[in-house]
Each structure stands twice: as C-alpha cells, then as structure tokens.
Amino acid sequence: MFRKGSNVAKLLKFSFGSFLRGLVWVLVLAGAIVARADSTNATLAKFEAESGTLGTDWAVSNSTSPAYITITTGGAGSTPSSAARVATYSVSFPTPGTYELYARVRVGPGTFDDDSMFYGNGFGVKDPTLASGWIFVNGLADKGFTAATNVVTGGGTAGSGVWKWINLSQFAPGPIFTVAASNQTQTFQIGARENGLDLDAFAFGTTGYNFTVGNLDAGADGAPPTNSTCTVNWTNVFQRIDGFGASSAWRSTWNSTVADRYFSTNTGLGLSLLRTRIAPGGTTVESSIMRLARDRGARVWSAPWTPTTNFKTTNANGVFSLSGGSFVGNTANYQAYANQLAGYVVNMKNTYGVSLYALSVQNEPDFVTTNYESCGWSAQQIHDFVPYLSAALTASNVGATKILIPESESWGSGPGLYNTTMTDTNTAPLVGVIANHNYVSDNNNGDQSVPAALNSYGKALWETEVSTFNAYEPSMTNGIYWARRLHQFLTVAQVNAWHYWWFNAGDNSGIADSSDNLAKRGYVLGQFSRFVRPDFYRIGVITNFGTALV
Known part of the structure; x- marks a missing residue:
C-alpha cells in the first residue's frame, strides 16, 4: 500500500477505491483477482x-x-x-x-x-x-x-x-x-x-x-479460502516513491498523442520519470520530448553514454572511439568534463525550460563495449570526479540537480563502484541518488532472482534500466513477469524509483512496439505509475491472501 505524505484523508481515498478510478493499488498474481467459487467443494x-x-x-x-x-x-x-x-x-x-x-x-x-x-x-x-x-x-x-x-x-x-x-x-x-x-x-x-x-x-x-x-x-478436493482480510498499518512507513519511467535515448521527436500515452495521468500510463541521453559533447536530440514530458508532470533526468574521445583511452581495437575505451582521470579532465556536464544542465534550463532532476556520471561504467557508445570508469575515478561535478553545478546555479551514481549494468554488482564515494565523508554528501541497472547473463529470460536490498547510505535508491532483448512479446504472461519484478523491487530492494529501458522498440526492450502500441508490460507499469505518484510513501500491510502480492 502507498500513502501521500501524512494526509490521512488522501490515504483513505487512495487505499480503498477501485483500480480504474485510481484509488487502490492491489495486484494479484495468482491468475485471477482472489477468485471465489460458489460451490463448497473444489475439484x-x-x-x-x-x-x-x-x-x-x-x-x-x-x-x-x-x-x-x-x-x-x-x-x-x-x-x-x-x-x-x-x-x-x-x-x-x-x-x-x-x-x-x-x-x-x-x-x-x-x-x-x-x-x-x-x-x-x-x-x-x-x-x-x-x-x-x-x-x-x-x-x-x-x-x-x-x-x-x-x-x-x-x-x-x-x-x-x-x-x-x-x-x-x-x-x-x-x-x-x-x-x-x-x-x-x-x-x-x-x-x-x-x-x-x-x-x-x-x-x-x-x-x-x-x-x-x-x-x-x-487427489482429494481442496477447501475454499477463509474470509480474506487486509490490515493496513498507517504508521509502518517504508520508502518514499520518486517515480516510474523509461528512456527516450536516441529518439528525437514525439507528437502529443504519444506523449499523452506515456505520461498523461488521465488517458495514459502516467509515467513520472523520463531518462534521456546526453550526446558526446554535452548536447541532446531529445529536448522536445523532454518538454512534452515536463508539461505532463514528469521529472526529467539525463545520463551520458560516453564523453568525447579527448577524455578517453583507446578501445579494445586500439583506436580512439566513442564506442569503448575508458575515462582518463586527471585534474584537467575532471574539471573540463564537469564544466561540460554542468553546461548541459544549464542549457536545458535556460534554453528549453527543463530543470533536470538528476544527472548521472556515466551509463554502465562497468560495461565497456565496442558495439555502441560506452566508457569505463573505476570506483576511484567516480569518487574523484564527484566533487568537481558538484562544484560545477553549484557554480552554474543548478546545484539542485542531484548527482546519480554509478548506474552499473547489474543490480548486485554496483556497490563496488559506489562504496568508495559513499564511505568518504567528504564526497558522500554530494551524491543524491544511488542507481543500478538489472541486467543478467541471460537477458532473453531476464532476472529470476529476488533483487538484493542494497546499502544506499541514506540516499534515494533507483533501478534505472532493465528489459529483455528477445523477440517482441506483448502478452499478459510477459506482463505478469514484470509485475512480479516491480513488486519485488518495491518491497524487497525497497527502491524509490524503477525504470524500464526504452519506451518503444521492435523487440522486448520497449514497453511498446516500434509504433508506440503498448505491450501488456506497459499497462502493468502504468498500474504502478498512474496511481502511485511521486512523494507517496509505501506503508505496511498484513493479508491472508497467500501469494497475492499487495
């Protein structure tokens, strides 16, 4: 269950209405909504x-x-x-x-x-x-x-x-x-x-x-379930919810119909977070999408896949490239790159009226590939860079934008990349969000394990990218898999935010197909995002529903 702040009136309205009116969030994963049969004998x-x-x-x-x-x-x-x-x-x-x-x-x-x-x-x-x-x-x-x-x-x-x-x-x-x-x-x-x-x-x-x-x-008949109860504990308060979203990386334009489909809380999914890509050099092709999302109440944040080659080593093929290679950490590079990223945040605010909620240091710093834009960063480099980035944001009057680290490719592998920063009392206060992705060795079947409750050092904890990459499959079976994953991330990992990878794609890496027709996993994500809004809080419930996930 979720509540908005400490307002009991709003909480009562949210908790006990119906899904379609947006007043309750109860998800049952047992094949039907807590079915009751009329007969006293099961078969x-x-x-x-x-x-x-x-x-x-x-x-x-x-x-x-x-x-x-x-x-x-x-x-x-x-x-x-x-x-x-x-x-x-x-x-x-x-x-x-x-x-x-x-x-x-x-x-x-x-x-x-x-x-x-x-x-x-x-x-x-x-x-x-x-x-x-x-x-x-x-x-x-x-x-x-x-x-x-x-x-x-x-x-x-x-x-x-x-x-x-x-x-x-x-x-x-x-x-x-x-x-x-x-x-x-x-x-x-x-x-x-x-x-x-x-x-x-x-x-x-x-x-x-x-x-x-x-x-x-x-081989005997079972018994009808006892009367179902759900006890809501208003004072058992868990994490704040920052939102749910996906990424428009590499996409340049939407129309208002598509924007409504993803972000409207009246006619669409009501997504509340938009993740965008910072192109090498500190630019973007997504400014119009960012404004459409902003106008529909979403928070916008950005991540770079790579800096320009002058900040990098050669890649695995021995050439300087946007695809592969690692960041060269020295004072000059830290300062220059921090200034460039801060300038990007300023440009989004002053030119397009988009105040970025958060800024990632690097997308998947532990996954360096020559197949697409990537750049390796070590834990020490992230630690050393954060003070430069924080100072540059503050000096540019955009210090409210939160610094997000490390966006590791795998959920459980991230601590090695952020512990160095978060155990230093000088750098830890400069970080606003701890975030990781949720990819595994078999990304056609997806993660089957329960996500770990990572140490976020008192910061917001976000899952910022996940999908499978098998052939497009829009069924409710697939949707139920993602409903379980979302529930586990909220109740076990206790994340503040959760993101799918792309909005649209020709395979399962999007919540919709390449023409923005929603898959069932998109509707599942909307059942969370449309009714569990930013700054709601998760609160405790006790049920006798068995495996129904409430």
Whole structure:
C-alpha cells in the first residue's frame, strides 16, 4: 500500500477505491483477482508424470514408490528445444472452470543447476522451439512444501533431495487454464530443461481454493479460502516513491498523442520519470520530448553514454572511439568534463525550460563495449570526479540537480563502484541518488532472482534500466513477469524509483512496439505509475491472501 505524505484523508481515498478510478493499488498474481467459487467443494484433476506420451529423452524410474520421470539430457535456453524433451498428457476435468497447475517434484544434488523446466503456455500442443509457447520455471531448489497440512502455494522453503509440491501457476505465472463445459478434456504439455529434476505427478486445482500437500497426495478436493482480510498499518512507513519511467535515448521527436500515452495521468500510463541521453559533447536530440514530458508532470533526468574521445583511452581495437575505451582521470579532465556536464544542465534550463532532476556520471561504467557508445570508469575515478561535478553545478546555479551514481549494468554488482564515494565523508554528501541497472547473463529470460536490498547510505535508491532483448512479446504472461519484478523491487530492494529501458522498440526492450502500441508490460507499469505518484510513501500491510502480492 502507498500513502501521500501524512494526509490521512488522501490515504483513505487512495487505499480503498477501485483500480480504474485510481484509488487502490492491489495486484494479484495468482491468475485471477482472489477468485471465489460458489460451490463448497473444489475439484482436482491429478495425473501421474509417467502416464503421458513421453519424448524419447525421458526415462521412467524403476521405483514404484513413487514412479517418476526424469530427463536424460541436459538443456538450457528458453525452450525444450526438441520433441524428444516434451511430455504430452490428455487431462479430463470433472467440471468446467479455471484451474491452477501444481507439480510434485524432486530437485537433484545439483540444486540450482537441477531445478528448471517448462510447462505449456496454455492447453494444446506447443512448438518445442518457440519460446512463446512455454512458461519457464526456474529456482525450484529452495521452494515447495512437504508437510501434509501445508497449503501449497508458489512459495515454501523445502530444499533439494525431497519430494515436494508447488503451485507452478503462482511460482512461475502463466496463463489462466480455462476449461469450458463443451470441452472438458484438454491436451497439456511439459518440457525439460536441466537434467536432475525428477517429476512424480501434476494436478490442476480449482482457482481460489486451498490445496494441502495431503489433498494433492490423495487427489482429494481442496477447501475454499477463509474470509480474506487486509490490515493496513498507517504508521509502518517504508520508502518514499520518486517515480516510474523509461528512456527516450536516441529518439528525437514525439507528437502529443504519444506523449499523452506515456505520461498523461488521465488517458495514459502516467509515467513520472523520463531518462534521456546526453550526446558526446554535452548536447541532446531529445529536448522536445523532454518538454512534452515536463508539461505532463514528469521529472526529467539525463545520463551520458560516453564523453568525447579527448577524455578517453583507446578501445579494445586500439583506436580512439566513442564506442569503448575508458575515462582518463586527471585534474584537467575532471574539471573540463564537469564544466561540460554542468553546461548541459544549464542549457536545458535556460534554453528549453527543463530543470533536470538528476544527472548521472556515466551509463554502465562497468560495461565497456565496442558495439555502441560506452566508457569505463573505476570506483576511484567516480569518487574523484564527484566533487568537481558538484562544484560545477553549484557554480552554474543548478546545484539542485542531484548527482546519480554509478548506474552499473547489474543490480548486485554496483556497490563496488559506489562504496568508495559513499564511505568518504567528504564526497558522500554530494551524491543524491544511488542507481543500478538489472541486467543478467541471460537477458532473453531476464532476472529470476529476488533483487538484493542494497546499502544506499541514506540516499534515494533507483533501478534505472532493465528489459529483455528477445523477440517482441506483448502478452499478459510477459506482463505478469514484470509485475512480479516491480513488486519485488518495491518491497524487497525497497527502491524509490524503477525504470524500464526504452519506451518503444521492435523487440522486448520497449514497453511498446516500434509504433508506440503498448505491450501488456506497459499497462502493468502504468498500474504502478498512474496511481502511485511521486512523494507517496509505501506503508505496511498484513493479508491472508497467500501469494497475492499487495
């Protein structure tokens, strides 16, 4: 939950209205909004893993207590890759309705190297080489339930080497499995990824009902949930929210329709932060976009991808280039570059009427590539440069613009780049925002881990860039993945701001396609930004909703 300052009247209005009127923020990731069925009995369709049509790479155990299947070949990536690694089932459902998927699994001795699989993105036969047909499940090593009385959700703490049940629809959200009265027999598929994961049984349980381990073991009906409660603690105040946004880097023009789509709180997503690129030399092509965002209430901030080559070493190809090479840290360069960046801030204010909220020292100083604009900076160089930049901003009468560091490419790797600055009592007060990106080794599947709560040394903590780079996929399945990521960053990492990468792109690196048609992840971001405004505060809630994320 979120509140605006200490104004209880505003808080009450915000907390208990409806989504569409912008008066509440409650996000449920269990496939439906806390569903309630009319019947007092739930239905369960359980089937054994070995009962299906198994691809040739599957093996059935010799054990009968229980019999199970396991894959004989290892795999990786975002699909099962071949029909040999797919198992197909014909599932008969006793009644029509919506269902969630449960699985009984055992993770092998490789723990987090033995704990991934796929299930079909809906009923029907899927192409084993097409990622959009599959839901990726990863991280089962420390999740699940074993005790007979445990209600099975997408959480739990059961480890490796034990048989355990887990609700896959909640753990790795996918489609709502809907069974119509006209077709109560459905084809369902699973796919293998890492070997070492044993599969005993699957079950489809009625959405909204509680199934214990004992229920699932016995193939028995579950129980309707108890009355749902949500206790809001007005005095349990967490972080201030600075906003949500994305970047217009390298884009030069928008029209008012596009600007409204992204920034309007009446007809659009209501994004409240715009991240722009400072071109080498301290210029920009985004001034018109910045003004459109400003006029719709957004805060604007900027980041350089590289300084001009006179500030840099040669790159990996041995040439001076905007793409690659590192900053040359000396007194003359620190002063000259600080003056140039301060001049950029002044120009934005005096020429275009845009007062920059923050200024980054460098985009991804720990990722130096010759494929596009980049520049390496060390932790010591960032520390040494910050006083020059602060003094230049103050001398130019734009000292209110916050200095932002370090914008590392990975969320957890950033402290090494900013600790040197933040542990020095002379430089720490000059910094306004600690920020990092959230890229990982597999940026087609995206980060599957819970983001760490980084030490921000009392400064605002921002996530400033993340996306995946696979083919454009605008579905709600993808949107739910990003809803979970946003919720984790707000409630675990406790960030003050969160940004996607681009506004629009031809692949998944934008919240919209190249024609600015929004993907579902764009609407998800808007559910946060439109209703959780800058200077709101997150406050504590206690619910009995299970895995519903409130």
